[in-house]
Amino acid sequence: MMNSVTDSKTAIEVRDLRSALEFLRSIPGEVVTTDVEVDPNAELSGVYRKVGAGGTCQRPTRKGPAMIFNRVKGFEGFRVAIGLMSTRQRVGHLLGCAPERLGFLLKDSVRNPIQPVIVGPEKAQCQEVVHYATDPDFDLRTLLPAPTNTPEDAGPYITMGMCYASDIETGESDITIHRLCVQSKDELSMWLTPGRHIDAFRMKAEAAGKPLPISISIGVDPAIEIAACFEPPTTPLGFDELSIAGALRGRPVELAPCLTIRERAIAHAEVVIEGELLPNVRVREDQNTNTGKAMPEFPGYTGEAKEALPVIKVRAVTHRRNPILQTTVGPSEEHVNMAGIPTEASILDMVGRAMPGRLQNVFAHSSGGGKFLAVMQFRKASPVDEGRQRQAALLAFSSFPELKHVILVDEDVDIFDTDDVLWAMQTRYQGDVSTVFIPGVRCHPLDPSQTPEFSPSIPQPGVSCKTIFDCTVPFHLKAHFERSKFMEVDVSRFLPDFA
Structure with a gap:
C-alpha cells in the first residue's frame, strides 16, 4: 500500500x-x-x-x-x-x-x-x-x-x-x-x-x-x-x-x-x-x-x-x-541535498508549529553545503507580522544548530534562484538596519573562518557569529515594492517545444 x-x-x-x-x-x-x-x-x-x-x-x-x-x-x-x-x-x-x-x-x-x-x-x-x-x-x-x-x-x-x-x-x-x-x-x-x-x-x-x-x-x-x-x-x-x-x-x-x-x-x-x-x-x-x-x-x-x-x-x-x-x-x-533537505524539513517543522502559514518554504543553499546558509521565504499577512520573520530565523538556528546564516525574503522571491535572492538583497536590504548579528555561538567545526585569528570576536575555533540578512519589505511599504507584472501568455502557441 x-x-x-x-x-x-x-x-x-x-x-x-x-x-x-x-x-x-x-x-x-x-x-x-x-x-x-x-x-x-x-x-x-x-x-x-x-x-x-x-x-x-x-x-x-x-x-x-x-x-x-x-x-x-x-x-x-x-x-x-x-x-x-x-x-x-x-x-x-x-x-x-x-x-x-x-x-x-x-x-x-x-x-x-x-x-x-x-x-x-x-x-x-x-x-x-x-x-x-x-x-x-x-x-x-x-x-x-x-x-x-x-x-x-x-x-x-x-x-x-x-x-x-x-x-x-x-x-x-x-x-x-x-x-x-x-x-x-x-x-x-x-x-x-x-x-x-x-x-x-x-x-x-x-x-x-x-x-x-x-x-x-x-x-x-x-x-x-x-x-x-x-x-x-x-x-x-x-x-x-x-x-x-x-x-x-x-x-x-x-x-x-x-x-x-x-x-x-x-x-x-x-x-x-x-x-x-x-x-x-x-x-x-x-x-x-x-x-x-x-x-x-x-x-x-x-x-x-x-x-x-x-x-x-x-x-x-x-x-x-x-x-x-x-x-x-x-x-x-x-552533500548539499543529503544534508540540506533534512535541514529544510527541520526548519519547516519548528517554524510551522510556532507560526502556522507564515513560512512558505526553505532552501538550504548550495554555497553553504546544505548546512551553513538557509534562504527562508516568509509571508507577512498583516502589520503584526512585522518582526516575526526575524523570530522565524531565530527558530531556524534552534532547529539546526550548525546553521550559520539566514537570508529572509518575501513570498514573491524564488528561493531556488540565487539571482532572485540576490536581487532581493540589492533592492530590499540596508546593511545598517536589515542585519542581525548573534556573536559567540557554536557552529560547525569545518568552517575555516571560525578562528580567533580570523575575528577577534571568536574566543575559540568552532564558535561563530551567526547572522540574519532580512531582505523582506517592511509591511507598511509593501505597495512600493511590487514587481512589474507581465501578461500571462501561452508560449507554446509560438514555440511548440518550449518547456
Missing part, C-alpha cells in the same frame, strides 16, 4: 541501490557509465568533479548525471557509483516528489515513522559473499575500491557508509554518515562531529570498558541515505532515522543480523563492514601519509587530519555478488 507521504511509482520501484540506478536509467540524462578503467586514487573523483559534482567543488564543475565506473584499477568485479543525488531534481525523481517540495516531504516523513524490521538470512542480500578478517589474505585496502579523493588525502575513504550502532544499555539505535579512513588491513578511523548520537553510544561503551559493535552499510536505497542526515532536535537521541526512510517508501527498512557482531545491517546493502569501535584506542588520521590533510569536505576545503580518532576494528566484510561500491565527493551538490 502506498504511503500518503509520497504518491509516485518511485516508492514501489526503488528498493535498493540497483533498482534506484535502474529507475534513473529510464529518465534521459540522469546516469552515465564508462568502461574505461579508472584509478580510485584521486582519478575517479577528479573525473566526477567535472562530470557532475557541483556544490562547493573547485571550478570548473557542474551539476550533472550520476556516474558508474564499470572498471576500477586493481579491483576486478567491483563497480563504483557516484553522484546518485547530486541534483535536487534527481532526488525528486528518486523520492517521487517535486524538487521544491522535498523539505515538506521529509518533514511529513518524520511525523509518520515506520520502524525497521529484522529479516532472516534468506533476505540478507548483503551477505551473498563473506570475507572474515581472520582469513589470511583479508585486507580492506585490496578488497574495497574506496577512493582517495585528492592526492593529499590521508588515505582511501568510505564516504557513503551508513553507520548503525546501538546504546549498550537501552538498545536504542541510530544511523549516521561519518568520515571513515582506511588505516590498515582491518582498521578504520572514524571522525565523529561533536553531538552525534553514535558518539554518545561510543562514549558510554568506552566508559564501561566495552567495544561498541557497529555496522557500515554501503550502497543502499537513497531514501535511507537522506534520512540518515537528520540531526537533533528534530530527531533526538533514541530516534532511529531508518523509520523516516520507512515513511518515505511506505514500508519498513529491512535489517539483517550481522555475522560477527551483535548488531544489524541493511539487508539490501551492496557492501557491509562489520566491526567494533574499540575503547580507549586512538589513531592519527594521516599516519600513513603525513600530509596533515584528511579529505575534501562540504565547505569546499580539505579538512585537517585529526590527531587522535577512535578506531573501528573490522571483523568481516560481506557483499552482494557483482557489488557496487557507492561513494561521493565531499564538497559536491550530493
Whole structure:
C-alpha cells in the first residue's frame, strides 16, 4: 500500500541501490557509465568533479548525471557509483516528489515513522559473499575500491557508509554518515562531529570498558541515505532515522543480523563492514601519509587530519555478488541535498508549529553545503507580522544548530534562484538596519573562518557569529515594492517545444 507521504511509482520501484540506478536509467540524462578503467586514487573523483559534482567543488564543475565506473584499477568485479543525488531534481525523481517540495516531504516523513524490521538470512542480500578478517589474505585496502579523493588525502575513504550502532544499555539505535579512513588491513578511523548520537553510544561503551559493535552499510536505497542526515532536535537521541526512510517508501527498512557482531545491517546493502569501535584506542588520521590533510569536505576545503580518532576494528566484510561500491565527493551538490533537505524539513517543522502559514518554504543553499546558509521565504499577512520573520530565523538556528546564516525574503522571491535572492538583497536590504548579528555561538567545526585569528570576536575555533540578512519589505511599504507584472501568455502557441 502506498504511503500518503509520497504518491509516485518511485516508492514501489526503488528498493535498493540497483533498482534506484535502474529507475534513473529510464529518465534521459540522469546516469552515465564508462568502461574505461579508472584509478580510485584521486582519478575517479577528479573525473566526477567535472562530470557532475557541483556544490562547493573547485571550478570548473557542474551539476550533472550520476556516474558508474564499470572498471576500477586493481579491483576486478567491483563497480563504483557516484553522484546518485547530486541534483535536487534527481532526488525528486528518486523520492517521487517535486524538487521544491522535498523539505515538506521529509518533514511529513518524520511525523509518520515506520520502524525497521529484522529479516532472516534468506533476505540478507548483503551477505551473498563473506570475507572474515581472520582469513589470511583479508585486507580492506585490496578488497574495497574506496577512493582517495585528492592526492593529499590521508588515505582511501568510505564516504557513503551508513553507520548503525546501538546504546549498550537501552538498545536504542541510530544511523549516521561519518568520515571513515582506511588505516590498515582491518582498521578504520572514524571522525565523529561533536553531538552525534553514535558518539554518545561510543562514549558510554568506552566508559564501561566495552567495544561498541557497529555496522557500515554501503550502497543502499537513497531514501535511507537522506534520512540518515537528520540531526537533533528534530530527531533526538533514541530516534532511529531508518523509520523516516520507512515513511518515505511506505514500508519498513529491512535489517539483517550481522555475522560477527551483535548488531544489524541493511539487508539490501551492496557492501557491509562489520566491526567494533574499540575503547580507549586512538589513531592519527594521516599516519600513513603525513600530509596533515584528511579529505575534501562540504565547505569546499580539505579538512585537517585529526590527531587522535577512535578506531573501528573490522571483523568481516560481506557483499552482494557483482557489488557496487557507492561513494561521493565531499564538497559536491550530493552533500548539499543529503544534508540540506533534512535541514529544510527541520526548519519547516519548528517554524510551522510556532507560526502556522507564515513560512512558505526553505532552501538550504548550495554555497553553504546544505548546512551553513538557509534562504527562508516568509509571508507577512498583516502589520503584526512585522518582526516575526526575524523570530522565524531565530527558530531556524534552534532547529539546526550548525546553521550559520539566514537570508529572509518575501513570498514573491524564488528561493531556488540565487539571482532572485540576490536581487532581493540589492533592492530590499540596508546593511545598517536589515542585519542581525548573534556573536559567540557554536557552529560547525569545518568552517575555516571560525578562528580567533580570523575575528577577534571568536574566543575559540568552532564558535561563530551567526547572522540574519532580512531582505523582506517592511509591511507598511509593501505597495512600493511590487514587481512589474507581465501578461500571462501561452508560449507554446509560438514555440511548440518550449518547456
